[in-house]
Structures are given as C-alpha cells and as structure tokens.
Amino acid sequence: MLQQTRAQTVIPYYRRFLARFPTVRALARAEEAGVLACWSGLGYYSRARNLQSAAREIVRLGKFPREYDALRALPGVGPYTAAAVASIAFGEPCAAVDGNVLRVMARVTNDAGDIGSTGTRARLQEQAQALLDLRQPGLFNQAMMELGATVCVPRAPLCTQCPVAADCQARMAGTERQLPVKLRKLVARNIEASLVVVERRGKILLWQREAGGRLAGFWELPASEQLAGLQQARTIGSFRHTITNSRFLFTVMTGSVRRAPKGFMWHLLASLPAIPLSTSARKALRVYTGGQ
Ligand code: SF4
Incomplete structure (x- = not known):
C-alpha cells in the first residue's frame, strides 16, 4: 500500500x-x-x-x-x-x-x-x-x-x-547538495475531462472497464461524450486528480437520460462502497453528494 x-x-x-x-x-x-x-x-x-x-x-x-x-x-x-x-x-x-x-x-x-x-x-x-x-x-x-x-x-x-x-x-x-544526479524528468500533462452523475430513483449510471487495463473490472461514471442523449445537463463542480505525470481537471456534471445507453448499468447509490469504483468516480460522487 x-x-x-x-x-x-x-x-x-x-x-x-x-x-x-x-x-x-x-x-x-x-x-x-x-x-x-x-x-x-x-x-x-x-x-x-x-x-x-x-x-x-x-x-x-x-x-x-x-x-x-x-x-x-x-x-x-x-x-x-x-x-x-x-x-x-x-x-x-x-x-x-x-x-x-x-x-x-x-x-x-x-x-x-x-x-x-x-x-x-x-x-x-x-x-x-x-x-x-x-x-x-x-x-x-x-x-x-x-x-x-x-x-x-x-x-x-x-x-x-x-x-x-x-x-x-x-x-x-562538498558535493552533498548536488547529489544524487537525476537526468530524466517527466513532463506533466494537463488534461481536462468531464464526468456525469446521472441519478434515477436512488441509482447511478455506471460502466465497467474491460479486462486487460490498469483498472480492469472497475466501475466508472460516464464522460459527457459517452452520453449523446444527455438532457438537463448542468455543471455542479470540479476537482483535480493526478495519475503519475497526468494532471486531470475533471468537471462534474449532472443530467438525465431516457434510458441507460448500451454498456451502462444502474447501481444503487447505497451499494457503491461495496463495488470497485475508480478514484476519479469516487471524487466526482463526493462533489455530487456534497452539492445536494
Ligand atoms: S550521509 Fe547525507 S546527511 Fe550524512 S553527511 Fe553524507 S550527505 Fe550529509
């Protein structure tokens, strides 16, 4: 850990x-x-x-x-x-x-x-x-x-x-302050992205990452680009999240959809602590629940 x-x-x-x-x-x-x-x-x-x-x-x-x-x-x-x-x-x-x-x-x-x-x-x-x-x-x-x-x-x-x-x-x-020598430096990347919290009758819309990647099996909130039919969209806050040398600025939005798009599932808000949920999704949900 x-x-x-x-x-x-x-x-x-x-x-x-x-x-x-x-x-x-x-x-x-x-x-x-x-x-x-x-x-x-x-x-x-x-x-x-x-x-x-x-x-x-x-x-x-x-x-x-x-x-x-x-x-x-x-x-x-x-x-x-x-x-x-x-x-x-x-x-x-x-x-x-x-x-x-x-x-x-x-x-x-x-x-x-x-x-x-x-x-x-x-x-x-x-x-x-x-x-x-x-x-x-x-x-x-x-x-x-x-x-x-x-x-x-x-x-x-x-x-x-x-x-x-x-x-x-x-x-x-007299070289203690010059050592150790580090030649390679990672350049940080700034990335802006959005996450959408869609709630319906106490349930939240999520999708699950497929096997293979670093976060395989984890559940995620949708990005706005994934929800073509998003209605009543509004921004409720933002947060920063850093993964190695990528610095994300996430905008958190809410909105509604007529039905869950293909590949998405509704999860009870109360059951989320029991499932693997990515850190960015957790942070976005904190913005959402804190803003209610
Ligand atoms: S080991 Fe580190 S703290 Fe100790 S004398 Fe050398 S440079 Fe200074």
Missing part, C-alpha cells in the same frame, strides 16, 4: 483491509471485486491484484517464504520488498535499497552517476550490500531508510547531525 502513497493516506485503508482480510487465507479466498472495493480510492490497483495473487501462491506453497529468491518470485514483489521482508522479518543478509537509501548511498560514495539509470542503481545496490551489517541486516536496513527519510533529505541534508558524516565522501568533497 505504501508504494507511491504516503503513510498518512494509507493508515485507514491498511486498518480496514486487515479487518476485512485478517489472514493470508482470508485474502486468498476472497472475491477479487471485494478486494478491489476495499482498495478503492488508493489507486494503483495492480498492487491489490498482486497482493491477492501472492496470498494465493503462499496458500499453495503451504508456508510463507523466508528467503530473498522465494519472496522475489511472489507476484508484485520486487527487489526492494523482497530484501526488506527477508532482512527485517527473517534476518536474511540482503540490502533493501529504496529511493531514500539510493540517495544516501550516492552521497556516502560521492557517486555522480544518473540515479535513474540501471547501471548507477546496480552499482549503489552493490555498495549497500557491501556495507550491510551481517549480524543485524534488518536493523541496518531500517537505519539506512530512516537516515534517508529524516537526515540525508533531498534538498538540504542535515550533515551536522548525521551519524555517518565522518565517512561520507560527498560531505568531504
């Missing part, structure tokens, strides 16, 4: 998720729609699907994997997660290198390579592995993450308070 998402945002989702799926088996047994509904609003839904696939794989294996390679083989588990779990939970000697640790390592070793390049990352991973305290790998990894999050921070590292300042090559060379 914490991938690309702040801890403060995650906490209520985490609690609800664990209350609903308290064991690996419970998650493995659940309907995918129920899992996605519980995740609705957090975004990056492949994480939820992968988590459930991993739970099913663990049930099939009959035990929770303890070694790096076995953890890495689970769906959705990358090198960082595998190393973090293996070292912190099971004491395996694996360096867990997240964005914070990459920055610390680039500075400690005074490495001016592009932090976005595979070569630089591999080199810093190797350096972190060489530094690892083999007696307490989990604690060492957590200390490195914490150092990056609280002391060796991106713009103005707090070198005078840093416990590793005496060994930091960037500090010695």
